[in-house]
Amino acid sequence: MAGDRRIISENPQPSGRGVLQLRMEFRAVDQSLVVKLWGDLDLQTADGVRRALEGALEQSKAKDLYLDLSHVTFIDSSGLGMLLGRYKRVMRAGGVMGLINPLPVVRPILELSGLLKLMPVYETEPSILKETEAR
Amino acid sequence: MSENRISLELSSHGANVGVARLTVATFAAQLPFTVAEIEEIKVVVSEAVSNAVIHGYSGEPGHLIRVEAWLADGELGIEVRDQGRGIHDLPAARQAAFSSDPERMGLGFVFMENFSDAIEVESQPGAGTRVVMRKRPQGQTNALASGRM
Numbered sequence: 697m698a699g700d701r702r703i704i705s706e707n708p709q710p711s712g713r714g715v716l717q718l719r720m721e722f723r724a725v726d727q728s729l730v731v732k733l734w735g736d737l738d739l740q741t742a743d744g745v746r747r748a749l750e751g752a753l754e755q756s757k758a759k760d761l762y763l764d765l766s767h768v769t770f771i772d773s774s775g776l777g778m779l780l781g782r783y784k785r786v787m788r789a790g791g792v793m794g795l796i797n798p799l800p801v802v803r804p805i806l807e808l809s810g811l812l813k814l815m816p817v818y819e820t821e822p823s824i825l826k827e828t829e830a831r
Numbered sequence: 832m833s834e835n836r837i838s839l840e841l842s843s844h845g846a847n848v849g850v851a852r853l854t855v856a857t858f859a860a861q862l863p864f865t866v867a868e869i870e871e872i873k874v875v876v877s878e879a880v881s882n883a884v885i886h887g888y889s890g891e892p893g894h895l896i897r898v899e900a901w902l903a904d905g906e907l908g909i910e911v912r913d914q915g916r917g918i919h920d921l922p923a924a925r926q927a928a929f930s931s932d933p934e935r936m937g938l939g940f941v942f943m944e945n946f947s948d949a950i951e952v953e954s955q956p957g958a959g960t961r962v963v964m965r966k967r968p969q970g971q972t973n974a975l976a977s978g979r980m
Binding site: 736740770773800801809 | 846849866874877881
């Protein structure tokens with residue numbers, strides 16, 4: 697895909713691959729970091745995701761962050777807090793944070809928390825890349 | 832349907848938050864909850880157990896959290912108890928955006944209240960916290976209200 701650079705790291709968690717674990721894949725596209733997640737965002741995983749996202753943002757020097765939530769099967773307030781913390785960091789640096797394709801099961805909690813009013817939600821990734829290339 | 836009950840004793844470990852919500856969700860599926868309602872049940876259990884870990888026991892593993900769930904008269908009941916710090920100012924703690932941690936949104940009680948039909952919280956500083964939630968499948972609630980059952 698035009699604009700792809702490299703996968704920065706995959707599965708940075710030292711944990712295993714059980715049903716309650718979480719996996720991440722990072723991709724830098726122009727000024728954006730696109731991160732795909734698989735699993736649950738809760739007390740157990742939120743801290744590791746936070747550290748991995750902070751590290752990847754530092755390493756990539758990306759300004760914008762897009763989280764592909766199409767395989768995130770659960771989010772509670774620990775996960776929401778992690779999302780809000782990353783949103784604040786990206787916004788302070790003048791960037792944009794967007795969510796890609798959150799599943800129907802997590803939308804109620806994203807809506808109730810107000811996060812969907814803060815962050816744009818995209819159905820698919822290609823529209824993100826087009827917007828990035830247009831800038 | 833006949834009554835049923837489960838009781839879990841968990842160490843205050845972050846990994847057990849997921850264990851608790853999946854176990855209670857599986858148990859709750861004996862009632863005709865929708866997929867969305869089961870997700871709500873997973874959230875309320877996750878919030879209550881996370882609170883016990885983070886606030887009750889300051890994030891320290893190795894302390895006891897009790898989770899009980901029961902089915903009676905077509906309704907799910909859930910109790911989460913810890914013997915930790917207790918809540919100093921319960922009304923304040925139950926308000927949205929009250930959180931001592933900048934990475935958390937302080938919405939745990941908001942979700943518990945929104946996603947259950949009823950919630951009771953008992954807490955004393957130094958004597959632990961007890962949260963009881965009840966939830967009935969919405970289809971049954973509507974049927975009862977309209978007199979179909």
